[in-house]
Amino acid sequence: MIKTTFNKNGNGSFLFSNKFILLLTCLFMFSGAVMSAKSAIPTSTTEEIALTSENNSEDYAWSRKCVTFKNTGKCATDIYIYDGWYCRFKKRLAPGQTWTTYAYAGNVFRAVEADAGSFNNLKYDKRYKVTYSNYQVVHLCPEYCIDPCDDLTVDAGEDVEVCNEEEVTLSATVAGTTTCTTDAESDCNHTLYKHGGYCSWYYPPSNAAYCGSGHGAKLWTAGGYGTSFVTIDFGKVVPAGTKIHTKMKLKHCSNTYSNKASATIKASLNGDNGFTSLGTVKFSSQYYAEYTYTLDAPARYIKVKDNGQCSFLVDYVRYEIEATTNDTVEYEWSGPGIVGANNTKDITVNKAGNYTVKVKSCDGCEATDTVKVKINNSPDVQVTSVDATCENATGSITFTYEDTPNRTNIELSIDGGNNFTNVKDDSGSYTFDNLAPDTYDIVVRWGNDDCPIELDSVTIIEKEVITVDAGDDQTVCKGDEVVLTASVTGEGQCEECVEYELLNTDYCRGSQHQFVVFINDNGTRRWFRNVDMTWTLNADGTATVKGTVLEYNNTPNTEFEVDATYSGYTTTAPDGSPKGNDCHQEEDSSGWAYYTQLTGTITQVGGGLSYSIGRRGPSFQLGIDANNFEATPGTNGGSGWFTIDGAPDSFGDFNFNFGECITNNTNGVQYQWSTGETTPSIVVSPSEDTTYTVTVNNCGDCTTEDSVTVFVSDTNVSAGDDANIIEGESTTLTATSDNAVSYEWSNGATTASIDVSPTTTTTYTVTATNANGCTATDTVVVTVEPDPCTTKEYDVKAYPIPVEATGILTVDIAVDQDQEVTYETFKMDGNRTGPAVKKQINRGCNTFTIDLDKHCNFLPGTTYILKITGGNWTESIQFMTKQ
16 A cells, blocks of 8 residues: 655644655656646546536535545555645545545545555556536445456365375365357458469469458469469468368369369468368359368468369458357366376375365466375284184184374274274284184274275184093002003094105215115125115004115116114104214204114125114104205105124115105004103003103194193001010000001001010011002011029019118019919017018019018017018028118
């Protein structure tokens, strides 16, 4: 906006404060407009309008006049006034706003677009000069701010989220397009570009270049002049579909036998070459007629050529372009991943980013819009499965995934997306268990149903259910044997190869040898190549190597028959095995099998050589890379040394590879116990608690196992130390044990302790039994010694001596037989004191006491005689009483 402000100073004069334009500019702006009311406003690109009254009042007034401006347009406008002295900004009127002011006749108002930077190239510029009318109204209708292209819009659509860089179609929707029209156009006034052949001064070639009056240009291929033609230049290219009208008539047929004229009409973009024929016409009429052709391609030049018959006149060549309507829209897309063309309404993209579509209508208006394409990746999931097994008729499917930023949940489906299981995406994995054998269609997506993706289907393979029961745990006594039997259900039937063809070893130490048997016969080396040897697995667990071999390194070459049997099969490497591989130092011996024994013969056919062989060194080994000298890694074969009987300095070895299976046997279950045995039942006698595992399989395809524990029960017993007793005495024998629950003595007693009184030295045996019925025995010897109390007919002792006069006198008496004895006491003078007392005593040692106080009145410090009389004997003992 151009603004000039005015400030009135103290003395009433006006000062300019010009912010954007000088008075000079204002004067230039109204150049020629500051005139009397009768002066004309100079003509310019803007219209000058004299104000007229909206009412019918024609009151004459020479003084100020009221002028009202009404903005009935859609844009704001700035109003300036030049009153002959000053150029001043008066008012900005918004749309719908009205402003009334006064002015003098002859004042000029100028309404321009708001905020114009200058008065050049204004979009809205109206000038109004005040007349002598009393009340004047000006209707302003500024539309400069309305962009004619505002109605054209394009919508690129909503922002799009796609998954995994999949292709997506973006579509532009256009509104507010304009229908463009072109008027019909016809013209026959052109320029003569070129002519040739006969040229008539009366009918010159130029007559064909404009709309003539029928005089025309004569075309005549007269002798010596060459082909006659005219080339007309339209001065512009006319489009395909344009009608070309050539107005011609016959002139004369001199020097020809024809009665017709013949003309060919051609068109080109170049006046000198590249002409294409529109058609040839023959005519005999001497009246002008238009011959019409339609352009198949744009053209600027039309050539009319005489074909050498009657001469003819060309009055003009007229083009006629039909009126057209056009509402087409041009599209131009831009973005990072456009697939194919970018100038169509719909495009295909395959990368994330912003895509902008610019459309251009037929009137040149343009509009743009942008759509954002965001590409999300589907969950990165690995799917593994576990098939049904012999032990379990169902399988499982496991999804494994990593924690993804900005994601919280992941959904998993095993039924093609009909049902989903929602889990945390930081859980790492999820497993669907107990799945029946079937094919499962895998779909995964994010927890918000975003980016579903179908993964490869997973098939859980059905296995024949097989179970094995090794039996209940058992308890045996130490040293006893027990039979363990494996019971199998669902064993099925399967095939097992029991006979293989054998192949030569490709010797890794030299290509000259391909062999199966080698013998060093006391320094003579014999190499044997296979002819028809086979390996056979026998029902008893042994294996045989049989067939013909050819000795190829000695002359003459002779055949030998091999017949060898291996036994002692085991999958546990025996001591000294496996045999080191001379070709592949890093072979994996896991899964190898071994035979610990070998017997057999290698016999010359039709000759006198025969070798009896046996195992030498490490056990014979079978498996991948078990052939000690095979050059090719990963070959399934066997290798093992052998001795030659009767020749300690001779030896040999088998080295062969397995070929095709020759014979299959159909069998049920194979057994493999942890002891190495392969029968359903085994006999064991463990010395300690031992767990035995049996593995059964259907030819190695379906495997299951079970274990049984044999608990070894042991007990002990001690009968105690040997004992010595005196004849006639008894002793107690006591058995002790850590865990016995019962005892039995050799004398029939069943208690832990027994009393015995043997008359002669005797050995006693005790048997202890624990809760498991296990027994232990021990012995104890009771030695019987003679009784010292019976070695004499009698033996008497009394004590204590001296004894209290009123005390107790103890008497020990030993006799060799039961009898009655009498004791009496006497004074030293022979007189008896007290009664004679009788006692019955037993054989052996006896003891009785004499209460002196009760027996008699004994004096202290006195000597007495104790007399004891037995069956055939008498013993006197002198004793004293204490003082």
